[in-house]
Amino acid sequence: MLSIEHYRLGNGLRVVLNEDHSAPLVAVNVWYHVGSKNERRGRTGFAHLFEHMLFSGSEHVGNNEHFRYVQSIGGVLNGTTFFDRTNYYEMLPSNYLALALWLESDRMGFFLPALTQEKLDIQREVVKEERRQRYDNVPYGTAFERLLNLGYDADYSYHWPTIGSMEDLGAASLDDIREFFGTWYRPDNAVLTVVGDFSPSEAKELIEKYFADIAPGGTFPKFSLERRPLDGERREQFADRVQLPRIYRLYHLPRMGDRDWIHADLLSTVLASDKASRLDRALVHEQQIAQDVAAYVLPTESTGMLLLHATAKEGVDTEKLEKAIDDEIARLVAGGITEDELTRAKNRAEVDFAHQIENHDTRADTIGMLATYFGDPTMIHRWLDPYQAASAADLTDVAARYLVASNRATSVFVPTEAA
Amino acid sequence: MTDFRATAPLPGPPRKYQFPHVTRRTLPNGLRVLVAENHTAPLVSMRTLVRSGADRDPAELAGVAGLTADLLDEGAGSRDAIRLAEDIGLLGGSLGTGADWDAAYASIDVLSRNARPTAEILADVSFRATLPEDAFDRVRNERLTDILQQRDEPSAIAGKRFASLLYGTGVYGNSVIGTNETVSRITLDDVRRYYAQHYLPNNSSLIVAGDVDPDDVANLAEKAFAAWTRGPEPPAPKIAPQPFDSSRVYIIDRPQAVQSEIRIGHVGVPRSCEDYFPLSVMNALLGGVFNSRINLNLREKHGYTYGARSAFSFRRMAGPFVVAAPVRNEVTRESVTEILAELRRIRTGDVEDRELDDTKNYLMGVFPATVQSSSDIAGRLLDMELYGLPEDYFDRYRENIGAVSKDHIARVAEKYIDPDRALIVVVGHAAQIREPLGSLGLPIHELDIEGAPIA
Incomplete structure (x- = not known):
């Protein structure tokens, strides 16, 4: 300890x-x-x-x-x-x-x-x-x-x-x-x-x-952020100097540390991490329609977000790729995830956190974050507890509630000549 | 204002640093096993190092070393790719494989309580990779797609053109990943042949660092790796750099560019160079760290760039010396001029005591900060094995850096830095930078991003 x-x-x-x-x-x-x-x-x-x-x-x-x-x-x-x-x-x-x-x-x-x-x-x-x-x-x-x-x-x-x-x-x-x-x-x-x-x-x-002799300031200016939920999917297509199309998605989440955010963190590992993760396996390994796929949550205090992106293989149409992503999410929601998948995701969270606090500098940063966002640096001892307590149903529940079209923004990058 | 703020406080007495003790042994099949204990976290880093890299690629099959390494986790022993990933995930680990110019690697970072089953998986990956046909087609296609995507990345384009102009089409002249042409040509047989010729216990080392007991590791390494059979040592590769008798500029046209990626340099020295320590200090002072001359000049004095660096690529053979800087289009010529001026100045012996002391103190002092984690320690052991460094290398590192004098700096700068025979590559918007670069008075050639001359 x-x-x-x-x-x-x-x-x-x-x-x-x-x-x-x-x-x-x-x-x-x-x-x-x-x-x-x-x-x-x-x-x-x-x-x-x-x-x-x-x-x-x-x-x-x-x-x-x-x-x-x-x-x-x-x-x-x-x-x-x-x-x-x-x-x-x-x-x-x-x-x-x-x-x-x-x-x-x-x-x-x-x-x-x-x-x-x-x-x-x-x-x-x-x-x-x-x-x-x-x-x-x-x-x-x-x-x-x-x-x-x-x-x-x-x-x-x-x-x-x-x-x-x-x-x-x-x-x-x-x-x-x-x-x-x-x-x-x-x-x-x-x-x-x-x-x-x-x-x-x-x-x-x-x-x-x-x-000790540095003076504190006066009262802080009034500052509040009120995030409105999305009222439906927001989409755009953007032509850029790129060789291959790429789909970018942002799903709204509660702030970092919220139970749903933690479950979404585990869920992102189940979706896209190693070769056995759902999207990697389906899109990159089996169907071979994506060059790469990634999903992760960001450590943000005011509100949370899960980001997902996938690069289309040459000649693969982005609609087909988006549909394949949504099919996998639907399959996960309908069929659930296995205990092995849950264990692997928890293991990864444990190892990532162990690496994060292994070195003095990154540990200091983690402590500063916990003190700033949660007011309690001793949370470092308990950070993994809600991860260990998560059930397979918690993850599918988060997928069902947040990974839906009405809760996301999608930006599709396409090569300039294709626009 | 209180007085104590006026000057920097003095340090307390220094506390001693000791690199972890390393246990070494060699298995009967020739595999060297190195173990370093580090109990700060319940983690262990295990790596197989194969002392053959992309420098063994035949020119027409450039990329085969990298492709072989990419295929190691596509099936090994009785497991297919998915099963491998699943089983490693259940152990709390992650598997990485890859190759660079000098070597190929397979590494697993894992919870130390699972060291034993992990060693067995690493053994499978190291000498029982199945290199399956369907995976080969897919992975080769992924590499070809990576190569295609690099056409948009200015730093990748600059690196490729610089290497190719300096080393031709042979070793170090391609990139590790290969070209569209060479990777398209590679067959599964080529990969299997490469694996059979180079992945040999007598051409490899097993490195383990972390929360483990050295005797336990020795036992489990012996069990897991004993069946790996020896083979003839692969022949040593050669490089054929293109000598220049004067500096020249190559503009690689990228009309959408809002920055110029500048590369300036020439052939450097191998890792085994006897002047390694003075060269390391000289380069750190010149452009190797944030507070170096080139970065302070281009970034902090002029605001031309977010960061400029110089580096010697110390490889098994003479890798390049290169200064790299991305700068906005409007100051491309000025940046090239400033870099060349810094290369000239370092050769004159104009070095202040303070900057030499600062640089040496940095290199000596920073070492413990760079070897905190088990993965960091494993990386240092890997360097030791790859370049045949003496066993007391890290213990004597401070002393060797400390011995570098101003005279050494002047001598190695004069010997190894050559601004009058430099290759200058600029990836940028040719229409905007062509004319300003013309005022340098050096011959200018224009190429497309694949290196073909533009008429």
């Missing part, structure tokens, strides 16, 4: 400590409870652009020096942005714990004095290149963006992906940065997780020293 200690500083910062001396490493991870869902219209992509800015220095740390401090002692570091959260992390030789806390506290409390227009302009260009590299210049690169556009109403902020639009990235100003920082980047909106080779009493002293 992992030793998990958690407490709150006077300014509201939540702290989680997981002592583990198996390697001379320490992972420091900060989750801010802000993501692209908190962006306003006309500023999509802003939370992620902001994440880049937090690597460009703070009052006592020069531009690019954050990377240099960490890398020059053999540390690794990065940050990521998603709908509901932004995380920043470093993993270092454990005798450098104080360095990581100094760096993270400086950007939490003393970021604005170092902000310049030039830094913003450079990072804006870098993020635009990120968009080109990962979305615009690769086949199917805009599929997720298209699905979100289709699957969520324009007033629901999962309507756009974290990368945002080129136009909105261009519009971001220094004032936007200052406002966003003041609103969301504050100790009472963050979880600091430390995992690894440290002495808890020393760690607590250091955390107090570096973080």
Whole structure:
């Protein structure tokens, strides 16, 4: 059993400590409870652009020096942005714990004095290149963006992906940065997780020293997301420079952690994972009408989604492929799943989770997620319980209720000349 | 402002790191067995390493090593493909197979309580693969479809054209997956012949890392793998790189491109190169890590790219040295100029103490962070076996990196980096980048994405 200690500083910062001396490493991870869902219209992509800015220095740390401090002692570091959260992390030789806390506290409390227009302009260009590299210049690169556009109403902020639009990235100003920082980047909106080779009493002293004097913010702005259920399937066909058609689907689910979400997670393994999974076996192995097929749920806090995609073989028509997918889902709902299928799906969940908490850095991230989304980092001990408790009927029940046409958005990518 | 924030805090005393103890033995059939204990999670990683990869592909059958590896999980021993997947799933494992230039692999990561039955399945996959006919047709078709899909992927196109211009049609000149032409030509007999010639215990190693007891593993390996029979060692392959006497530019036209995929480089060195350590430090400083010169220049100074990197592909024979950067169309020429300037500058010996220290400290310090999981440890043992590294390699790694000096950097840069005889490949929108690239004053050729000249 992992030793998990958690407490709150006077300014509201939540702290989680997981002592583990198996390697001379320490992972420091900060989750801010802000993501692209908190962006306003006309500023999509802003939370992620902001994440880049937090690597460009703070009052006592020069531009690019954050990377240099960490890398020059053999540390690794990065940050990521998603709908509901932004995380920043470093993993270092454990005798450098104080360095990581100094760096993270400086950007939490003393970021604005170092902000310049030039830094913003450079990072804006870098993020635009990120968009080109990962979305615009690769086949199917805009599929997720298209699905979100289709699957969520324009007033629901999962309507756009974290990368945002080129136009909105261009519009971001220094004032936007200052406002966003003041609103969301504050100790009472963050979880600091430390995992690894440290002495808890020393760690607590250091955390107090570096973080306790950072002021909390005022009241949080009113922010609520009200998702309307789909009132029928939403579909589009999109002509892109691709060799083969691909079907993308997004099914609405309850939020991560909900019983139905967990059952849908297991169901996605039964549907598409290894060669023996339903869709792989039927579409790729037996009928040979698909090049590949995938199904998975995303770890999202505000609402849940199951994504499914399948690439048609050359000459295979997408209607035939869609029908084959729906036939398999119908067969599963009507005939149920076997105990062996359920056991394999549970095994995979167990192994995936064991891998996720095997390393200090990914364990710290998992703890930060549980503390942020569920308010309880000790859920790490119980995360698999609802998975183990699931029955075959639970999975077919979720398939019957959620994997229906009226609950999905479908985007069909076809080669340009076929449009 | 309080004083303690003004400067970075000092470190405490370093704590010692020790790479896990490795137990080695060789079975009577020549199979080497390596076991490393790691009890941090109830998992075990088991891998068969076959020391033949796509470098053994006959040129006209490029892709046969990869196709053979792809077929390993399509049936083995008494199980067909579905049964294999089902049984591994019931053990809480996942099976992966594949090949790269130097080797083929079969690996299973599994709950450690199921190590024994897993070893038996891995043995089946390693030397009792059934390579069935119906699976062959399907899997070959899947590879041909992969090749077709790569026509849309700018980084795949850049990699293929770069390799082919550097190494011709022989070893390292194709991609591991092969071409439409060569894969179409491969028959099931070719695959079965490849399997028989190369999947031999005396050409292989079994690597086990994780929550296991070394004696138990030795016993079960002996049982499961003893029936694998020896064969003659396959002959060593050769490469035939195309020497260049001056730099040249190849534009691969992709009219829909919103970025140029740039590749700049030349033939590098084999993994066995005596200058491996100074080269590793030199490359890390030049373009191997985030805070390297090329990335800081192109990304953080100019905002041309999301990321630029340089790398030596240390393979059994001399793989390429290449700088890779995707940049927006408008700054293609500027990016090429900056990269060439960095390649020239590193050769002059202009290296600051601080950047050398930072780089060495990074390489020495980061090692424990890269070998946390059993799967990571298995990967390191695999390198050791594949490249014949000494048993104390990981224990002496820090010392070897620590010994690299500024003089070494200058010497290896001058010896192994050659910006005046570089191959420059740019996959991008030719109409937009042709003229700017012309101002480099280098000969320019234009090709289509399959490498055919455009008149």
